[in-house]
Amino acid sequence: MSEPSVFTRILNGEIPSEIVAETDNVFAIRDIAPRAPLHLLVIPKTAAYRDVVELAAGDPGLLAEMVSLAKTLAEEHADGDFRLIFNVGEGVGQTVFHVHAHVVAGRFSEGSVGG
Numbered sequence: 476m477s478e479p480s481v482f483t484r485i486l487n488g489e490i491p492s493e494i495v496a497e498t499d500n501v502f503a504i505r506d507i508a509p510r511a512p513l514h515l516l517v518i519p520k521t522a523a524y525r526d527v528v529e530l531a532a533g534d535p536g537l538l539a540e541m542v543s544l545a546k547t548l549a550e551e552h553a554d555g556d557f558r559l560i561f562n563v564g565e566g567v568g569q570t571v572f573h574v575h576a577h578v579v580a581g582r583f584s585e586g587s588v589g590g
């Protein structure tokens with residue numbers, strides 16, 4: 476068995492991070508290295524999917540739940556408009572292989588998100 480991901484460890488309270496929203500299947504935290512005024516991560520509680528391609532194939536309903544929570548958070552924390560970014564693969568900067576969406580609103584700094 477592989478080591479629990481950093482997000483699983485946050486969910487379990489082993490690494491401190493405020494959980495800004497939570498449903499039965501999904502939770503959200505602030506990115507530790509924000510690239511924009513609003514930069515949240517929306518994460519399924521399950522670590523079964525390493526990226527959005529696997530998630531879309533394996534549980535599209537769970538992907539839809541992530542998008543729905545992202546929209547709610549963008550309305551609560553910004554003006555409702557947002558970018559949803561999924562890094563897929565190390566080559567574009569994915570560092571955590573537990574699928575997560577970057578929810579970004581407002582002007583963001585140049586360069587890749589995450590990584």
Ligand code: 5GP
Pocket residue numbers: 481490492504505506507508509516561562568569570571572588589590
């Ligand atoms: P990726 O590069 O895999 O798409 O995104 C991983 C994101 O997780 C990065 O933007 C990084 O800043 C964030 N991150 C990594 N470790 C932690 C942590 O311990 N706490 C929080 N809140 N974010 C983290």
